[in-house]
Amino acid sequence: MNLEPLLDNNTLPPFAKRLRAAADRIWEDGYNQPFIRELGAGTLAPEQFAFYLTQDTLYLRDYAKVHAIAATKTDDLEIMDFMAQVQASIVHGEMTMQREFLESYHLDPATVAGAKQSAFAYAYTSNILSVAYTGDLVDILVAILPCAWVYADYGRRLANEFADELDSNPYKPWIDMYRTDEFWASGRWLIDHIEPIARTLPESRLEQLETLFVRGVGYEYMFWDSAYRMQMQWKKEWQ
Numbered sequence: 542m543n544l545e546p547l548l549d550n551n552t553l554p555p556f557a558k559r560l561r562a563a564a565d566r567i568w569e570d571g572y573n574q575p576f577i578r579e580l581g582a583g584t585l586a587p588e589q590f591a592f593y594l595t596q597d598t599l600y601l602r603d604y605a606k607v608h609a610i611a612a613t614k615t616d617d618l619e620i621m622d623f624m625a626q627v628q629a630s631i632v633h634g635e636m637t638m639q640r641e642f643l644e645s646y647h648l649d650p651a652t653v654a655g656a657k658q659s660a661f662a663y664a665y666t667s668n669i670l671s672v673a674y675t676g677d678l679v680d681i682l683v684a685i686l687p688c689a690w691v692y693a694d695y696g697r698r699l700a701n702e703f704a705d706e707l708d709s710n711p712y713k714p715w716i717d718m719y720r721t722d723e724f725w726a727s728g729r730w731l732i733d734h735i736e737p738i739a740r741t742l743p744e745s746r747l748e749q750l751e752t753l754f755v756r757g758v759g760y761e762y763m764f765w766d767s768a769y770r771m772q773m774q775w776k777k778e779w780q
């Protein structure tokens with residue numbers, strides 16, 4: 542089964558197109574980095590995946606909080622409902638998949654919940670939390686867009702590229718989670734809701750949002766890259 546690609550360049554609304562183009566180099570390097578290649582091929586070492594999962598469990602906790610804060614920045618019930626739904630799917634969907642993997646590695650979820658964040662993961666979550674506390678709703682929507690869009694894009698591309706080997710891939714549940722239309726729906730929702738706000742903003746503000754988005758795509762890259770190297774500190778020798 543070949544899954545439809547996500548939005549292509551022709552169907553992206555203008556501001557989303559601009560964001561995607563600005564991040565293109567990092568985005569494509571991200572898809573081609575060893576962690577993602579080996580995840581797709583099923584050859585990634587379990588220790589590297591467990592390192593990633595541990596950091597991602599901590600990440601998702603903060604990411605869920607960002608959605609809760611976003612709901613305080615609006616009186617629009619549709620937006621509040623979206624934030625509540627994504628929070629629920631983080632806690633019940635993504636985190637359940639993570640717990641199942643962690644248990645298969647004999648890692649206790651309570652121990653993982655108390656683990657230390659890596660410098661890379663801490664930088665990423667501090668950034669989205671600080672945007673959530675200090676920014677406007679649109680800043681939050683743009684800050685969380687890479688999380689939804691990059692994962693949906695890579696999940697779908699991996700499912701297509703490695704379709705023949707997927708059934709024997711130990712990381713299939715991860716790819717299955719992110720390749721779905723349901724997961725992509727939240728990225729699509731963000732794109733559709735950022736666009737009308739962007740049309741009302743001056744160029745200086747759009748530039749800030751572009752920087753925020755590209756930074757987020759870079760953090761996504763570094764999150765996997767540091768997990769591949771199982772690196773807790775900025776320099777490996779410091780750990």
Ligand SMILES: Cc1ncc(CN)c(N)n1
Pocket residue numbers: 597600601635687688689692761764
């Ligand atoms: C770091 C990160 N970014 C995004 C996702 C997708 N929710 C995630 N699980 N982890």
